[in-house]
Amino acid sequence: MSLHETNKTDVPYGTLDLLVLKTLDAMGPLHGFGIARRIEQIAAEHVALNQGSIYPALLRLQQKGWIGTKWGSSDNGRRAKYYAITAKGRRQLEAEVAKWQRATALVAKFLEELS
Amino acid sequence: MNLRQWFVRFASLFQKARLDAELDEDIREHLQLAVDENLRRGMSQEAAKLAARRSFGGIEQVKEEYRDQRGIPVYETFYRDARLALRSLRRNPAFSLVAILTLTLGIGANTAIFSITHGIVLRELPYADADRLTTVVMTNAQQNLIRMPFSVADYIDWRDQNTVFEKAAAYGDQRFTLTGDATPEQVSGAVVTADFFSVLGIQAELGRTFSPDDDRPGKTPGVVISHGLWQRRFKGNPQVIGQLLTVNARDYPIFGVMPPGFEFGSRPIEVWRTLILQPPLRRGPYFLWVIARRKANVSIEQAQSEQRTIAARLESTHPKENLGAGIRAGSFHEDFVGDMRTPLYVLLGAVFLVLLIAAANVANLLLERAASREREIAIRTALGASRARLARQLLTESLVLAGMGAAFGIALAFWGIYLVKQLAPASIPRLQDVAIDTTVILYTVGVSLVSGILFGFFPVFHSFLASISDTLKQAISKGGGVRRRIGSAIIIGEVALCFILLVGAGLLLKSLNRLQQVNAGFTATNVLTTRIAVSSAEYSDDRLVGFYEELISRVQSLPGVQAAGFGNSLPPDILEITDSFSIEGRPWPREESAPVGPVLFVSPGYFPTLGIPLIRGRNFNHQDRLNSPPVTLINETFARRYFPNDDPIGKRIKVGGPERPSAPWMEIVGIVGDTKYSSLGGAFEPARYQAFTQVAWNGLHLVVKTSDDPLRLVPALRQEVARLDKDVPLDRVRTMDDAMQQAVSEPRFRTLLLTTFAGLALVLAAIGIYGVMSYAVTRRTREIGIRLSLGARRRDVLKLVMADGLTLGAVGIGLGLLGAVAGTRVLKTQLFEVTPTDPATFLILSIFLFLVASIACYVPAYRATRVDPLITLKYE
Numbered sequence: 001m002s003l004h005e006t007n008k009t010d011v012p013y014g015t016l017d018l019l020v021l022k023t024l025d026a027m028g029p030l031h032g033f034g035i036a037r038r039i040e041q042i043a044a045e046h047v048a049l050n051q052g053s054i055y056p057a058l059l060r061l062q063q064k065g066w067i068g069t070k071w072g073s074s075d076n077g078r079r080a081k082y083y084a085i086t087a088k089g090r091r092q093l094e095a096e097v098a099k100w101q102r103a104t105a106l107v108a109k110f111l112e113e114l115s
Numbered sequence: 116m117n118l119r120q121w122f123v124r125f126a127s128l129f130q131k132a133r134l135d136a137e138l139d140e141d142i143r144e145h146l147q148l149a150v151d152e153n154l155r156r157g158m159s160q161e162a163a164k165l166a167a168r169r170s171f172g173g174i175e176q177v178k179e180e181y182r183d184q185r186g187i188p189v190y191e192t193f194y195r196d197a198r199l200a201l202r203s204l205r206r207n208p209a210f211s212l213v214a215i216l217t218l219t220l221g222i223g224a225n226t227a228i229f230s231i232t233h234g235i236v237l238r239e240l241p242y243a244d245a246d247r248l249t250t251v252v253m254t255n256a257q258q259n260l261i262r263m264p265f266s267v268a269d270y271i272d273w274r275d276q277n278t279v280f281e282k283a284a285a286y287g288d289q290r291f292t293l294t295g296d297a298t299p300e301q302v303s304g305a306v307v308t309a310d311f312f313s314v315l316g317i318q319a320e321l322g323r324t325f326s327p328d329d330d331r332p333g334k335t336p337g338v339v340i341s342h343g344l345w346q347r348r349f350k351g352n353p354q355v356i357g358q359l360l361t362v363n364a365r366d367y368p369i370f371g372v373m374p375p376g377f378e379f380g381s382r383p384i385e386v387w388r389t390l391i392l393q394p395p396l397r398r399g400p401y402f403l404w405v406i407a408r409r410k411a412n413v414s415i416e417q418a419q420s421e422q423r424t425i426a427a428r429l430e431s432t433h434p435k436e437n438l439g440a441g442i443r444a445g446s447f448h449e450d451f452v453g454d455m456r457t458p459l460y461v462l463l464g465a466v467f468l469v470l471l472i473a474a475a476n477v478a479n480l481l482l483e484r485a486a487s488r489e490r491e492i493a494i495r496t497a498l499g500a501s502r503a504r505l506a507r508q509l510l511t512e513s514l515v516l517a518g519m520g521a522a523f524g525i526a527l528a529f530w531g532i533y534l535v536k537q538l539a540p541a542s543i544p545r546l547q548d549v550a551i552d553t554t555v556i557l558y559t560v561g562v563s564l565v566s567g568i569l570f571g572f573f574p575v576f577h578s579f580l581a582s583i584s585d586t587l588k589q590a591i592s593k594g595g596g597v598r599r600r601i602g603s604a605i606i607i608g609e610v611a612l613c614f615i616l617l618v619g620a621g622l623l624l625k626s627l628n629r630l631q632q633v634n635a636g637f638t639a640t641n642v643l644t645t646r647i648a649v650s651s652a653e654y655s656d657d658r659l660v661g662f663y664e665e666l667i668s669r670v671q672s673l674p675g676v677q678a679a680g681f682g683n684s685l686p687p688d689i690l691e692i693t694d695s696f697s698i699e700g701r702p703w704p705r706e707e708s709a710p711v712g713p714v715l716f717v718s719p720g721y722f723p724t725l726g727i728p729l730i731r732g733r734n735f736n737h738q739d740r741l742n743s744p745p746v747t748l749i750n751e752t753f754a755r756r757y758f759p760n761d762d763p764i765g766k767r768i769k770v771g772g773p774e775r776p777s778a779p780w781m782e783i784v785g786i787v788g789d790t791k792y793s794s795l796g797g798a799f800e801p802a803r804y805q806a807f808t809q810v811a812w813n814g815l816h817l818v819v820k821t822s823d824d825p826l827r828l829v830p831a832l833r834q835e836v837a838r839l840d841k842d843v844p845l846d847r848v849r850t851m852d853d854a855m856q857q858a859v860s861e862p863r864f865r866t867l868l869l870t871t872f873a874g875l876a877l878v879l880a881a882i883g884i885y886g887v888m889s890y891a892v893t894r895r896t897r898e899i900g901i902r903l904s905l906g907a908r909r910r911d912v913l914k915l916v917m918a919d920g921l922t923l924g925a926v927g928i929g930l931g932l933l934g935a936v937a938g939t940r941v942l943k944t945q946l947f948e949v950t951p952t953d954p955a956t957f958l959i960l961s962i963f964l965f966l967v968a969s970i971a972c973y974v975p976a977y978r979a980t981r982v983d984p985l986i987t988l989k990y991e
Contacts (some may be wrong), residue, residue: 032141033148040170050172055141056180062460063184075851076151081137112673 016057018100019043021085021093023069028085031074042109059106066092127185134527136911146171176970180357196511199323203512209514210484217882218520220875221473221566223527224466224558226551228868230532232459233583235557236452238519241376243316244408244470248447249418250279250794251405257439268395270430273405273442274800278423279418283407284311291386292648295361297348301648301846304362304383306390309498312339314408315379321345322371323354329389336389338367342375344385362386364650364842378545380451398436406447418444435773458865463874465619468612470566472876475605476883478570481513482601483890485574506575514570514585525551528559538867540860573601593634599894603923610927611934613873614964618935620873621956622942623866626949630859635687636725639851643825644685647836647844650845656811662839663807663815665847667718669835675822680720681807681815684713687858689816690792696803698757699767701781712753712801713792714770716812722787724818725851732764732785735806745809747781750789753801768803781805795858818851825850853938865945877967878888879961884971888920892975904984916979920972921965928961928968 024030024040028050031036035058043049061067066089074080085093127134145169151162171177204211239245250260253269265273270285277283279427284307291304312324324339338360349355353809359366367388390403409418422442423461430437485492492505500508532549539546649662663681684691692714719735721727730751741745747768767780789799807815821828829848836843850858856863892899939951950957 022379031144031148033145036145038150048198049170050177051145051170052172052174052177053180055138055177059181059184063120065119074144074148076148078144078147079140080148081141 012093016054017061018096020057020061021066021089021096023081024085025093029070029072029082031080031082033074035083039046055060061089064092065089086091119720123678124185134185135178135182138178142171142174142177158332160587164833175941192673193511196508197510197515200512200515204515207484210480213882214480214516215519215523217473217476217879218516218566219523219527219878220902221466221470222517222520222524222559222563223531224872224875225562226471226524226528226555227531227535228459228462229558230528230555231535231549232463232549233277233552233554235543235545236456236459238545240448240451245448246446247409247411248314249409249423249444249961250405250447250450251283251407251442251444253401254441254443255439256441259631261443264401265405266395266398266401267392268398269401269437269440270403270405271392271395271651272429272432273425276428277407277421279409279413279421280407281410282310282314283392283405284308284314285392285403285405286311287390287402287404288380288382288384290319290646290648290846291362291388291966292364292650292842293348293360293361293362294364294650299842299844302344303843304386304388305379305384307387308390308392309311311387311406316408317373317377319371320374321353322369323885324371324373325389330392332391334389334391335369336391337370338362338388338389339371340369341373341377341385343383345372360386361386363651364653376548380544382542388533398433407444415591415656420706446871455543457941459775461619461945462865462868462872463753464938464941465869468874469872469879470562471813472609472612472879473724474570474885475609476879476886477513477516478573479602479605479883479886481509481570481574482577483886485509485577486890506557509575510568510571513574514567517563517571520566521559522836525556525907528555536867536893539864540857542861568859581779593954596936599891602890606884606887606920606967607699607927607930609880610924610964610968611931613876614928614931614960615934615938616869616873616876617960617964618931618939618956619942620866620870621960622946622949622951622953623862623869624938625956626946627859627862627866629948630795630862633791633795635795635855636727636788637686637851639855641821641823641825642724643819643821643828643832644816644851644854645815645832646816647681647843649840649843659811659813660741660808663718666817666836667720669839670817670819670832671720672746673828673831673835675828676819677822678720678724680718680722680724680818682715682721682818683807683812683815684715685816685818685854686725686790686791686792687795687855688791688793691814695771696768699769702773710757710801712803715792715804716807716810716815717801717804718779718807718815721818724820725790727790728788730786730788732783733810734785735804736809739806739809741809741811743809745779746784746806748785748801748804749783749849750787750802750804752789752799753803754786756801768945781955789827795855800946862945862947877964881971882966884920884924884968885974888916888972889975889978891919892916892979893977899982900984900986901980903982909980911981912980916976917972919968921969922978924965924968924972928964931964932957932961 019039020035023035027034027038033051036049036054039054040049040051045077058067062069066086067083068086069081071079071082072082146164149167149457150163152168154160158166168174202627229347240248242248251265251273253265254261255263255441264287265285274283281896286305288306289304289306291302293300293302309325309327309329309464313327319339320342320711322339325337328334329337332851340355340360343353349358355369356371358369360369361367409415422444426437426440426442429442430440447463493504496502528551532551536549544819647663647666649659654662667679667681672675690713693711694714695711717735719737722729722734732748735746747765749768757763758766763783763786766783768783769780770778782826787804790802791797791799792802793800819825819828819832829845833845836941895916901914901917902912903909935957936952943951
């Protein structure tokens, strides 16, 4: 992690899966680099992402059956592995999003009421 | 993790190469795309590559994390660590060899003794629902007997009154003479009531066992034979059922053949004959042992409480004969192997201590290695290996060692069990069935795991204590302190454990020595013995007496024979009959127990042959016949106990009490020396002798005193016996010296095993002390060099180093003393005339162990004195 990015935090534990799922849901099949860049673009000011760390996350999601892979070719014509969200992954995403929203709403309400 | 994930991860284990390649490709492509993008932004080739790398993060970390995610992490790490461990073991062959050898000895001894304990004591008996089998014995509070057989009358009464047992059977051991077409032979046999086999729940291999009413009067008695006898005497002929077997000169139809491996009791029985329960005329003789099967859901305690009721009822019905008689029910398993339990548990404890010492030695070796690896470990820590990861690595090395120790240990145990089967006395039940089975393997694996973690813990602990940054700077001097404290603890522990084992072995040795020096009251040198019984049905009393008398006169005329005689019992431990007696003019006191003692039927030559002195009066002679006035001899104990104030000679005694009015009075004509018949360890009992010519007893032990090796007489003896009756076999031919040896074979074997383990412990402990002291000397080389260069004499250095080691040794022996005082109590039942805290044994072994420790210290200490001050000072 570079020194000049000290005001950013690491990706909170457990949220990387959600970010990946949401990215694939919104963007359609992407290769690893595309996913990493997309997350960086959106969250650039908030988190410092080690792009490499999405690979273990991708594997984890595959093992759970939430995403699938197929080989395709990248923008510059080379062979690349593409990841796409599955139906099961989509259901999981909806559940996760709902859960996340409930949690943030609760925290927000708390912070508001007690401040 | 759910099932699917487990499955995927498990499957990944087999596709490592492909998955790794794919990940590499993914990463390569990822970086390429990043570089492309950076180039498009106008970066130089170099800067683009660098930026791509930076935003990707640590490639190796990603791969590691990916691999953890992919496979089954524990297995993956273990597998990698194990390979690493094997590699590092190969790099240190000397270390590995010593460590594995030590563990092999420790684990092998444990595996062997555990499988023996498991096979003999723990494993369920091979009968149907064996936990419901119950041994029922009579007791007699009046005579202090806690275990005696039933009489037929008591058995029948008991059988008809009990409600807690589903089935019951009575049996009595007997020697049978088999004659007929094949050579005559004597076999161990038993008479059994009809339900004997169905109580055990065992079917015949061929034919049938006894039917429920086979023991009623009027039924034709038959026999069931063992698989071994069937093979040997009938060549495995399947037509054997219904054929006749001549047992003690009577023909019995063969009902069935038992399956191979069927065993009951400690002796291999070959013939079971139906015992027809004739309505008894009196209560006694007592010769029936009883085994019964409890009804389901009846506990031993419930059964026992009913036995008390029945016994009380019998006592009130037969107040005279059953005075003080009780009935006791106990677990058959306990009864069968109960005697073996304590000795085996003691051995199990002993090998466990040996294993602890072995583990301590390995811990010590590992520590030494950990010390020399301090820099390696510090570097790996600095490079980012977590403590947990390092600990796991060190533990894995220990577990790999333990695993190899277990594998070789099991191999060693195979050999050990074989050896034990060869050397052990035949009287140990179930020993021949002992084998290494799944339970044993599980035990061994468990023990190895525990010991691996135990000694693996030391280096881990050590590496945690040695602070990382300090270690990098001054690994050697810092770690040394921790290391020395642990090393001291190891020495003290080893010496203490070793001392406990030594004392145990020392006590058994002393006890065995006492037992072997016991005065059994006879001279065993150059005496041959064999039991001779005729086929009773063909012999009248007169002919029987004639046969034995003729045999003696023929044996006496054989060359080299000095004396010969017969007796129905034989010292030191074959006692056929114990019976009560009355002394004329002294009615049995109401509240006291009836006097009892061994009864022997002997020929006049019996006493001189065995060197039993005639103290007073006369020996039996040829005038003592069946129809002459009955006479008897008593031993000194008898005379002292029952005639303390008057002369026994001329007094009269008789068998039994008032319940046997027909027993004739016998005149005491002489007093002979005391002889042991029950066991070497027991006391002299008040024995009485009758002339075999006045009893006509079938089944007598011939004793022959020869001028040289008695076994050379056997062929001539066999010939003489065959000449008199070709159907009479020579049974149990041996010398009296052998009989004496066999009498102590069990304690000797136990002692041998425990001494072996104590010796092993001693060697291991000595190696341990040597190792720790050598290491300490190496550590202190510099200090010693300085001392020497400042003018210390070499003798002072020797003293300095020795004092260190010997202090630890002394503390260890001190702790061992405490442990032994507390621990040797378990040996109590196995010791003869030695107390578990025998001061002489404790003292001698303290000195001995201290000497061994001194030698183990001396070698490294001596080496310290050879230190060259110049070289050591340059050392840092």
